[in-house]
Amino acid sequence: MQKNDLLAERNRGYFEAKNMLALNLVSSPGSGKTSLLERTLVDLQAEVNCFVIEGDQQTSNDARRIAKTNAPVVQINTGKGCHLDAAMIHKALKQLAPTDDSLLFIENVGNLVCPALFDLGEGARVVIISVTEGDDKPLKYPDMFHTADLCIINKMDLLPYVDFDVAKAREYALRVNHHLAFIELSATTGQGMEQWYDWLREQRLALRN
């Protein structure tokens, strides 16, 4: 674990040198992480060079979906492993060769437990939940919400059909992390996506300061 923290700092130095914003996207399986990323890449690539590292236990399905957006992508299969670690990212960066001033999305393995414990050297951590999950997720998986900078509440288009209290979910998440920011959106309909893009723009601007 200490070895991971050292390598994470090395990655952080790499991102700093290239003035890159690196985001660690974490969620449970089925939160709509990949769909969110697909739409984001399509909408933002004209504005900024985007690169992607895809983590999954098995398959390259997500990498294939991402490749269709024309963003350069490297797939990491963790096998029996339940999370990405800093060494995997370090190795993937060599292969990906991202450009200066670019945006790197790291899609972690779908899991709300293990990825919380591993710093990848990212500039910000984004936890994605969906309204089809229980609104008490932040209390049940506190480490993940405690270490996140932004919480995206996805699939807002399904809100009328499910029993999910957005205010309660926010309150629970703030209980474990009172610095957490929130964006409610639907990657399917597009509602709220502009707020997410504005957040990304702010984070990129902050890099220079």
Place this chain on the structure above:
Amino acid sequence: MQKNDLLAERNRGYFEAKNMLALNLVSSPGSGKTSLLERTLVDLQAEVNCFVIEGDQQTSNDARRIAKTNAPVVQINTGKGCHLDAAMIHKALKQLAPTDDSLLFIENVGNLVCPALFDLGEGARVVIISVTEGDDKPLKYPDMFHTADLCIINKMDLLPYVDFDVAKAREYALRVNHHLAFIELSATTGQGMEQWYDWLREQRLALRN
């Protein structure tokens, strides 16, 4: 891990001695596992004594929900741990003191990776997915589907609103485990629940043979 396998066999012997059916329920967070369990307990308790072991990283929320059904329940909090292990079950059984010929539901931590690797001594493993997740989950988390006996496809009431191909999900799951059985249901509306109860009855009958 070898120590876990030994303790799992010990649990298996305990269940055998008491002619109990013990089920290990695994899923990602938000699949509706707890709601499924609540409804099952309400419907089956007149027919069979039911006991519950609840696994979560933190909180006793689920145990409180289960306790309202009057089923005896023990909560295990795994803290930073991402799964239950055989030793935790062994200890919880002492506290729970289940009766002979009873039904034990073990609700594992919401996680599609780590729980796959830990035998708890259960008689059958049930993986629950919901139609609000991607239909390629079986390919991305093959260990979980490979080690399961039954796959429940939950939240069928939301099928009209999401992009989920039931036939594809089944086909993918059968690719990693051609013995897998399937039940499609909705714990919210109740559709398909009778099939699940029949499956439980068959498993209990098989214990005696």
